[in-house]
Amino acid sequence: MATPHTDHEQFLRELEAPYALPVNAVRFYHDNGYIKLKHVLSEPLLTWYGNIITDAVFRLNKLTKPMEERTTYEKAFLQVMNLWREHDTIREFVFSKRLARIATELMGVKGVRLYHDQALYKEPSGGITPWHADQFYWPLSNDNTITVWIPLQDTPLEMGPLAFAEASQHIAIGRDKEISDESEAMLTQALKQFEIHETPFELGEVSFHSGWTYHRAGVNASEKPRKVMTMIYMDKDICITEPTNSYRTNDWKTWLDALPVGSVANGKLNPVLYTLE
Ligand SMILES: O=C(O)CCC(=O)C(=O)O
Incomplete structure (x- = not known):
């Protein structure tokens, strides 16, 4: 059944509207390198956009081997x-001002651009996502990078919710490790000194994590x-x-338009999504 026009208009308004961050959120994010926030988007909105995203993922996915x-x-x-x-x-959905504004406020910058979006679908019987930090992959000049992770259903522990090593954005060890069995083994040891935050996500709850935070x-043990x-x-x-590595070279060409080193990352794939008034 088609969604009534008025619902879509309501969703567009929701994607634009500001979200009031809890008072201690910016401090928490800076201290811990991540934050989880509840009721950021409504269930009807996530269900509606989620169905469209899911159709696109299964249409475009190329990974079909057993x-x-x-x-x-x-x-x-x-x-x-x-x-x-x-x-x-x-x-x-991707250009949501509500989400881009939260990213801006958490990092304390004047505005944000998109690096890229990505759908991450862990299939039933899908394996672990090994410990890693994302900025290993990105040729960018500072650590004001942030990912919003938006589950499109309730995500209990058995489904593999994202987990964070609290305050691990401050350590340099393991920053040369790609996502692999090696990063998992090495970082499982190295991160023993940190609190690991691993809790379910309810629908509407999202996390934001910094580019150097280990996660x-x-x-996915569910069906x-x-x-x-x-x-x-x-x-x-x-x-x-x-x-400085082959992944960064690839990202530079794929997501940054291979613009000259030293220039602002303002390629055609990197629109500004929010600026402070
Ligand atoms: O969804 C996952 O399992 C991993 C997500 C992740 O590493 C990320 O969003 O940076």
Whole structure:
């Protein structure tokens, strides 16, 4: 059944409207490198956009080999990127001012650009997402980068919700590790000194984590896919740095338009999504 026009208009208003951060949220984010926030988006909105995102993920997904033939990375999730370029309705979701404003306020910057979006669907019997920090992959000049992780259903522990090593954004160890069995083994040891925050997400709850915060997710032991949409934002004034590994070189070409090193990361794929008035 088609969604009445008025519902869609209501969703568009919700995606634009400011979210009042709890008073201690900015401090918590800076101290711990992540934050979980409840009731950020409503259930009807997430169900509606979630169905459209899910259709796009299964239409565009290219990873079809059986689970037992996949690498650890491939077992972790189906990964489909920049859905905003594929579907005008998904663009509305990805360009949400409400979410981009939270990212801006948490980082304490003047505004944010999109780095890219990605859907991360952990299939039933999907494996762990090994410990890692995202900024290993990004040739960017400062650490004002942040990912919003948006589950499209309630996500109990058995589905593999995102987990964080609190305040781990301050340590340098492991920053040269790609997502792998090696990063999991090495960081499981190295992160023993940190509190691990691993709790379920209810529908409407989202997390924001910083580019250098270590995070992981458990297996999906349920019978349903763990459907998640994410957007990565960066400080609108961030610059491009010389890529120092092959993943950064690839990201520079794929997401940053291969703009000159030293220039602001303002390629055609990196629109400003929110600026402070
Ligand atoms: O969804 C996952 O399992 C991992 C997510 C992640 O690593 C990220 O969004 O940075």
